[in-house]
Amino acid sequence: MKKLPLYILLTAGAAVMIYPLLWLIGASFKSNDEIFTSMWFIPDSIDFSVYKRAWRTVTPYSMGHYFINTFLIIVPKTVFAVISSVIVAYGFARFDFPLKRLFFALLMGSMFMPAIVTVTPLYMMWSRLGLHDTYIPLTLPALFAAEGTFVFMLVQFFRGVPREFDEAARIDGCGNLRLLVYILVPCIRPVIVSITVFTFLWTMNDFLTPLIMISSVEKYPLSLILRLSADSTGDGYEQSKIIAMSVIGLIPSAAVFAAAQKKFISGITAGGLSG
């Protein structure tokens, strides 16, 4: 019973945190009138046809098309990020080389680099190369270990793997790359999972980069189609439709979060990684 005040406090806090999302889901079934008069999140009636209409979007393409676009960005980006971060982290964690300290300092610095500063010159670079309005500006940087946070986290985990493993493998005739692939990578599988999850979530949430780089509606990822729909709604418009689109847009991230939830809450965030 001593714990009761704590439970009450936590429950109240949790209610505040989760209520906006519940309200959003409920509002997708409400009429315009009901949205703006009822505080309670449960709608008067539930009719899933609004999701059917939301799925069609305001463009000639369906939400399915925009999901595919988003995955066409996420999949290569994730593969690139995992491969390049693992190789770079391996170099930092297991080898000694000239200027190592300088490069490691640069890596730390890149974690604090405000992205918005590079947006303008990078846009000009990509458009001069004729690559704006393609997915290359969104995916290619991942091939060059663009997320310093990932490398940093991997270095920490590599250091946790005993060097005896390396020595034993080398005696058995393993070269640098085979050692990495067959011995070290299996030891750090959980970190690779969290890099995948974070790349997924960050790309899902990214708005500024596609906003700048992608100009044709056909190639929009989810975040841009949501903006387009939100902008094109007027007063008489059926508000629940854009709300339903937002709910659909949240589903992939929510699903990934649910699947990897334990990892988030446990120590995997040790490298300073966060939503």
Added chain:
Amino acid sequence: MKKRSYRNPVGVGKYTGLLLIMPFIIGSAVFTLYPFIASFVLGLTDSDGIHFPEFIGAENYAEMLTGSEFLGAVMVTLKYTFILVPLKLAVSLLAAVLLNAEIKGIGVYRTIFYIPSILGSSLAAVIMWQFLFTSGGLAEQVTSFFGLPPVGWYGSSGSAMAMIVLLRLWEFGSAMILFLNALKDIPAEYYEAARVDGCGRVRAFFRITLPLLGRVTFLNLVLQTIAAMQEFNAPYMITGGGPMKSTYTIGMLIYDEMFRYHNAGFANAVSWAFFVLVTAVVLVLFAVTRRRREEDE
């Protein structure tokens, strides 16, 4: 210069490691160093992104310092950062302390508190916020439920800023997780010893917990400050920078100058100045907390 010896496994040369980190070196050169130099050079021109730019010296910077645009955006950005970051640190620390309790079902609570920071930075959540605060929206219904007059969130500069601060405050989960992990590292014996000595819970928090959280607090402070100074999505979607530019952040200024008015030269100058500003703020944070951090070590 002294010759340094490289400690590597037998048969591995000193350039192997360098070769492995090559992707990072190329990436930093192309995606960090190049933009940094390019924005400085372009900031000295009248580039419009299409025609060949002409060198105009420090004219863009002079315009930034004399016009109201840039200075206004700087003030808004700093004000927003100074309001949001301390609130977010306080709330996330409080939540972390509560969620550190070993009680049944605590995992569910941790998950719920963390969800907004996973979903919250998506555009869908920003659109949701737009709906919550429109006239007649949930926020207004809640205030009228408590008998308060309607706020008209979009109408005044203070409440428009508050709306965005509340959105980002709601997403305190990531800072909270860092605090939570640090709290778990504090040995329970410290608290037991304090209790034996007759030290109450509140005093134990200020005497034991807070000092031991110095490093993670600083990390959170820097990360959150940098994130807050870059705010773009929320003002762009929710307030459009208004009313009367009261939520017009530097992020919005850079975007508008570049992509709406095609003043590439000016936009690059602003980007560069902004980089200097962020670096300066981070350095100030380092300097201010220096004594404390040295005491920690």
